[in-house]
Amino acid sequence: MRSSIRIAGLAAACALVGGAVYGAGAAGADRPTGNTTAEPHNIGELVNEIKSYYGAAQDADGVWQASPDSAYADDMARVVAKAERSIDKAAEQHGRHGKKLAVVFDIDDTLLLSLDYEIKTNYTYNSASWAEYVARADRPAVPGTPELVKYATRKGVTVFYNSGLKESQRAGAVANLKKVGIDVNLDAGHIFLKDTANPPAYLSDCATAAAWNCTTVQYKSGTRQHIESLGYDIVGNFGDQYSDLQGGHADKTYKFPNPTYFVE
Numbered sequence: 001m002r003s004s005i006r007i008a009g010l011a012a013a014c015a016l017v018g019g020a021v022y023g024a025g026a027a028g029a030d031r032p033t034g035n036t037t038a039e040p041h042n043i044g045e046l047v048n049e050i051k052s053y054y055g056a057a058q059d060a061d062g063v064w065q066a067s068p069d070s071a072y073a074d075d076m077a078r079v080v081a082k083a084e085r086s087i088d089k090a091a092e093q094h095g096r097h098g099k100k101l102a103v104v105f106d107i108d109d110t111l112l113l114s115l116d117y118e119i120k121t122n123y124t125y126n127s128a129s130w131a132e133y134v135a136r137a138d139r140p141a142v143p144g145t146p147e148l149v150k151y152a153t154r155k156g157v158t159v160f161y162n163s164g165l166k167e168s169q170r171a172g173a174v175a176n177l178k179k180v181g182i183d184v185n186l187d188a189g190h191i192f193l194k195d196t197a198n199p200p201a202y203l204s205d206c207a208t209a210a211a212w213n214c215t216t217v218q219y220k221s222g223t224r225q226h227i228e229s230l231g232y233d234i235v236g237n238f239g240d241q242y243s244d245l246q247g248g249h250a251d252k253t254y255k256f257p258n259p260t261y262f263v264e
Contacts, residue, residue, distance in 0.1 A: 050259055054115055064116040065140060073143045075257050080144040083236055083254050084151050090235040091155040102232035103152045104224055106239035107163040109258045112139040112176055118260045135172045141180035149182050159185045162223045164216060167195040192223045202226040216263055221247025
């Protein structure tokens with residue numbers, strides 16, 4: 001997930017002066033910036049604000065969960081409802097003309113919530129602990145997303161996944177998606193992961209077997225362009241990071257809230 005440049009949670013979050021800002025249909029933290037002369041947000045206060053935003057509480061197994069009554073869940077519900085209306089409209093308009101429609105989802109903190117990992121690591125990423133966490137395949141779903149995936153499928157829209165997870169993490173990702181009820185198109189033809197050892201030909205401008213030089217935007221947009229080359233019109237592209245959404249090749253983009261880290 002966090003290849004390329006990942007600004008660790010608290011370091012990035014401190015740049016979000018005043019905390020995270022969210023709005024109906026456009027949920028998402030402001031972009032981190034170092035270009036400020038204002039006093040940075042207090043780390044201790046910010047950690048408490050993040051927990052409060054998620055309504056974070058530990059379950060009987062000690063796993064941090066987001067509350068269904070939280071501001072986070074409310075923001076997700078607004079974005080999901082807007083997306084469903086748009087998918088419905090696209091299916092009605094374009095379906096008559098026989099177009100193949102698709103939606104594209106990032107996975108980490110777009111479909112599978114990593115809140116427990118972030119809190120327990122104090123919002124600090126480590127590749128080894130992250131790999132172990134993904135392999136456990138026990139992350140909960142991001143609120144409303146299993147229903148959103150099923151809604152798109154019912155409307156005849158093909159679901160694809162475009163994730164920064166490594167190819168070696170495919171089994172864990174698939175098992176986890178199934179566990180939360182997202183059991184749609186989980187084959188290699190619909191789940192695109194980073195294969196740095198054998199990058200696909202459509203990323204040849206920035207990746208070869210000898211060197212992977214793709215930025216997150218290049219990798220994600222290049223994959224969407226490939227999906228379009230298969231004859232699909234991407235009517236919705238979903239992600240928790242701006243880099244999931246930039247680079248074009250989608251009619252509409254949907255930013256899910258995530259105030260815990262930032263990936264360029």
